[in-house]
Amino acid sequence: MTTKSRKDQELVQHEPATTDGLRLDKWLWQARFFKTRSLAATVANKGRVRINRMLVTKPHYRVRPGDVLTFAQGHEIRVVRILALGERRGPAPEARTLYEDIGEPAEAQPREAVESSAQTRQPWGVKGGIDPRRARRQAIDAKMNGR
16 A cells, blocks of 8 residues: 655645646537637637636636637627537537527528628629729720730
């Protein structure tokens, strides 16, 4: 039977537990908020994630069940509460069990409004009804044909 000295016992008690939480970037990746773990790490490095209203700038920050994460995903702000830590990056239905979405649902635009705005949108680069690329090509063609 081996006995540890009191000093050894104190050291063991004060070591951080390796199973206490999961890395932020790994959890975001497992919960399928980001396609790759490096994208999740980049977002955390840029300081675009808040955990319990505290700004986090390191992807190795440990998250635990009950923590509230706030971050941007696309054009919307996501607010989620962590319910569980994942074992792996599983399919989407499994990933949805890891969190609860507590953010306010975005107001859905009527389908007609979305379609009409898409029809009235000008093509890229068009200013005031004049396409600068087309005008430039016509000018070059006129110059070449004028020779």
